[in-house]
Amino acid sequence: MNDNEVDKNRRRLLVAAAGVMGGVGAGYVATPFILSMHPSERVKAAGAPVEVDIANIKPGELMTVEWRGKPVWILRRDSGMLDDLQKLADELRDPNSEENTQQPTYAKNFNRSLNPEYLVVIGICTHLGCAPTFRPDKAPNDLGSQWKGGFFCPCHGSRYDLAGRVFKGVPAPSNLVVPPHRFITDNRILIGADPEVA
Ligand code: FES
Structure with missing residues (x-):
């Protein structure tokens, strides 16, 4: 060489x-x-299910958590709120949640939930994606005497009831989206995972 x-x-x-x-x-x-990255940040970044402690939500209160970068509302409905849901069918576009893409099958009912006491929905308007406001107050001046509590989107005036069902005559085309979720215990919800089949 x-x-x-x-x-x-x-x-x-x-x-x-x-x-x-x-x-x-x-x-x-x-x-x-x-x-x-903090372990919980890594989990969130990957879009994994998020476990939420709901023990401190009082009847009538709303908690917001984040899942896959989106706000998820957890509303604990009191008995008056649940009663009012039954009176609104004629004013709603899809009162019985028949539109398939807006909720899992287990939330395909008039209260749109696994457990009627708790509503779990993504807090993004189905019109153009604004953030609606939680308006549990009855008959406020700006929303009228018929308002029984719900979610109001100030961007273009869309209205939803306390099950996230959209009213007729507003720009939003469909109900708020219910994400997959399940109850781990009475006080803990896992958002992003369907109920286990027994
Ligand atoms: S984005 Fe909500 S009404 Fe238009």
Whole structure:
């Protein structure tokens, strides 16, 4: 082997070594970034189900949590709210949740929930994606004497009742979306996972 051939072989060896180091280097940079995220952030980033403690929600109160980057509302409905849901059918577009894409089959009922006491919906208007406001107050001046409580979207005036059912005559075309969810215990909900089949 002459000197030239030795040089060529050494160069090949160095290039190969640099390639391996480059790979190691890239991995080395990425790993601390991922590890630096809090475990719950990593779970959220991956879109995993989110477990929520609902023990402190009082009747009539709304809690907002985040799942897959979207606001999810959990409303604990009191008995008066549940009674009012039964009186609204004629004013709603889809009172019995027959439109398939807006909820899982287990929420395909007039109160749109697994447990009538708790409504779980994504808090995004089905018109153009604004954030509706929670308006549990009855007959307020701005919403009229017939208002029994619900969600109002100020962007273009869409209205939903306290089951997330859209009223007729507003721009939003459909009910609010019910995400997959299940009760782990009476006080804990898992959002993003369907009920286990027995
Ligand atoms: S985005 Fe809600 S009414 Fe238009």
